[in-house]
Amino acid sequence: MLLGGEAEPVQAAPDPQMPLENFVSRLEQDRASSPDGLYWWRLGERVDLGSLGILGSAVAARRTLGEALRSFARGFPLLQSNSDVSFEVNGDEAQICYRVLDPRIWPRRGDSELTLGLIRGICDRYGVPREAIRDLCFEHAPDRDPRTLARYLGRTPRFGEDENRIIFSARVLGNVPRFPPQEDAAVMARHMEGALLDLRRQTPVVQRVHQLILGRMDRGMVNQRQVAAELGMSERSLRRALAAEGQQFHQILEECRRIHGFALVVRSERLFGEIALQLGYSDQTAFSRAFSRWYGVSPREIRKMGAEETSVIR
Structure with a gap:
């Protein structure tokens, strides 16, 4: 090992x-x-x-x-x-x-x-x-x-x-x-290739969608149509598959925005407007409002705290 x-x-x-x-x-x-x-x-x-x-x-x-x-x-x-x-x-x-x-x-x-x-x-x-x-x-x-x-x-x-x-x-x-x-x-x-096919079949759709969103969020806006196409599914089939696992696409997207937005705020010096656009928000105000709802404080306040080592790992 x-x-x-x-x-x-x-x-x-x-x-x-x-x-x-x-x-x-x-x-x-x-x-x-x-x-x-x-x-x-x-x-x-x-x-x-x-x-x-x-x-x-x-x-x-x-x-x-x-x-x-x-x-x-x-x-x-x-x-x-x-x-x-x-x-x-x-x-x-x-x-x-x-x-x-x-x-x-x-x-x-x-x-x-x-x-x-x-x-x-x-x-x-x-x-x-x-x-x-x-x-x-x-x-x-x-x-x-x-x-x-x-x-x-x-x-x-x-x-x-x-x-x-x-x-x-x-x-x-x-x-x-x-x-x-x-x-x-x-x-x-x-x-x-056979092992990869088996892995895809065994991996829950929610997990695959979560990983696809996080993997592409740095490269521009991610939407349901793009994710469905990447998975080889129609949007309707994707919605049904997620519903069968108790999730909706917008919930997964929101979670990915939340955790990725926090990382960008505390581990980078990017302007908040840039972060907002990267996460798919229309402007900085929309992102700041969502961030404050998630964490109870604004992105500016979190950045001042200097939490770059914050992690789920303890």
């Missing part, structure tokens, strides 16, 4: 039944007690892909780095819920981003270091040199001397970003693994 102690081999993935907030909290506690500022990063680099179940096997079977990272991003829900991994190529740069979707799960420095370390370990499997990494970003603010990680990686990380991400030269996407894959890539891809 990743959480089993420093002396044990880094082979097994976290128990899939462990709630994400518990896992992240445990990582944060262990990170706080460790004097080694590189511990979780290096632990991520050393994770055996074979220990990550179907996802790890599908990634390890890929013939190029680009294929491996696409498989990792697509199959990540098999490893961890309520999270998002994206992989994009823009011109001569490629980037892979990671974040926990629920903003109440905070702080999560250890989790981001572990996951980006895992991604760097995949890159290393395909012979990506240090100089190919062009940028490294974290959501959290620096709490230790960043020069330790900078010396290790050959690049100074940036902090306080919207997502955790690694940006690197797109030229290395065609790199082949240092050791030939042991599994057939097509077979493992079919296994992964």
Whole structure:
């Protein structure tokens, strides 16, 4: 187990039944007690892909780095819920981003270091040199001397970003693994797709809608039509499915706005008008009125309190 102690081999993935907030909290506690500022990063680099179940096997079977990272991003829900991994190529740069979707799960420095370390370990499997990494970003603010990680990686990380991400030269996407894959890539891809289909069938619609809204709220207004299309459903079918689970779309949207709005107010310096538009409100006044209804105080008063570490994790 990743959480089993420093002396044990880094082979097994976290128990899939462990709630994400518990896992992240445990990582944060262990990170706080460790004097080694590189511990979780290096632990991520050393994770055996074979220990990550179907996802790890599908990634390890890929013939190029680009294929491996696409498989990792697509199959990540098999490893961890309520999270998002994206992989994009823009011109001569490629980037892979990671974040926990629920903003109440905070702080999560250890989790981001572990996951980006895992991604760097995949890159290393395909012979990506240090100089190919062009940028490294974290959501959290620096709490230790960043020069330790900078010396290790050959690049100074940036902090306080919207997502955790690694940006690197797109030229290395065609790199082949240092050791030939042991599994057939097509077979493992079919296994992964089947597992993803099973996961979607088993996940309550309310939970899927909640995650979709949180995952897209940073990218503009989210509405019922968009979410229904993403789920492959009509709006009527979506309403029926949610009603069967005792929820309505507007209730889920309101909850997502509430928790995401709080995170933006206390963990960023964005103007309240910008936050209002990002959450889908017509103006700052509408957002401030809703925020005061949720928390009993205005966004301005909450920001003055300096509650950036507020979390559901205790």
